[in-house]
Amino acid sequence: MMDLAGGMDLTGRDAATILADLDARQAKEPDVHGARLFGLVYPTGRDDIDELALEVNRRYLFGNALNPFKFPELAALETEVVAGVGSLVNLPDGGGGSMTSGGTESILMSMLVSRERARARGVERPQILAPVSAHPAYAKAAHYFDLDVVRIPLDGSYRADVREAEQLIGPDTAVVIASAFSYPYGVVDPVADLAALAAEHGAGCHVDACIGGFVLPFLERLGHDVPPWDFRVAGVTEMSADVHKYGYVPKGASVVLHRDEDWFGHQAFLFDQWPAGLYGSPAMAGARPAAPIATAWAVMSYLGVDGYTEIVRDLMTTVAKVRAAVDALPGVGIVGDPVGPVLALASDTIDLYAVGDVMDDRGWNLNRNTDPPGLHVMLSPAHGAVVDTLLADLGDAVANHGESRGKAIRYS
């Protein structure tokens, strides 16, 4: 049972009191602009981007994207965002997709499509073949849509082990998952090998680019060594890419893409057996907020490829500082070979949970990993301004920490 004891004051109060109340409540939580949070929000530290997002929200806050016939311009903005993300990830002509509320909903829709396609070829209980490091959204999709998840163990570099996947794939496999890149370690799974394996077995291949979708295209432009990961890989059939992560749009904006438009047909829901005419909806939600769509369009238009590339260039300077500092810490190392701004720290000799406790006490909200036990550092552009303090505190915490307080490890 949820504890509803506190109740809610429904007597009706004046706006100033309510805002003061909210300010007081927000003050008890980490500041979303403060660059001391990792992963939940993606602060840029750029007033121009934040101001644009605020202005667009003022204009679109009360909208509803449910009916594209009533709001054709809003529908066009969504199509343009989908096309824009499609061009970043090399979606071929004939591909399609939609915006959703976030990575989870994009993944849910893609898994639904894969289930429908597997069922169409006679699979009764379709399976998702997903690396152990894949996001929980795949398990959630399995739970919602009556699918099974078969887990691919990781190799020595914390990427999906292709040899294990070869043993696990079978006639019931609907879709093979590859993360580009994964949340726990920031490493890119062997997309080309997994996609080829999927194609060989008549299965789809979903690339989870929820984090990487707005990082990898720009790393490539900056000349970084990025393994094949997007629709240029022949067997990749589906992708999720979140504008509300490294696209720097407030929450509620993701894109799900399908290589073939007819796959998108499985995603959309149409219904006319009720007394109010044809109802259509592309994803889980019915009424959909307009603001995330318009904000995604605005921020993507504003930054453009050059703007995002500049941000990633600066971000990677911060990443390099962190990596160098971690390498210099005795007994602490980076897990695997992360490609971008998501780093996992592990140690055989130092209790990193105890280090995390000290960091918590200093106001950093670092996340923890369970395997290997350690800390999870997801860097955003705004961390560039505080990285020296962060690293000084980390070095100090590694040198001076007590016993771990045994804080429960909860995914951010």
Ligand SMILES: Cc1ncc(COP(=O)(O)O)c(C=O)c1O
């Ligand atoms: C790799 C990856 N996929 C999917 C998701 C789910 O995204 P959301 O939280 O927007 O639903 C996340 C969230 O962190 C993620 O890191």
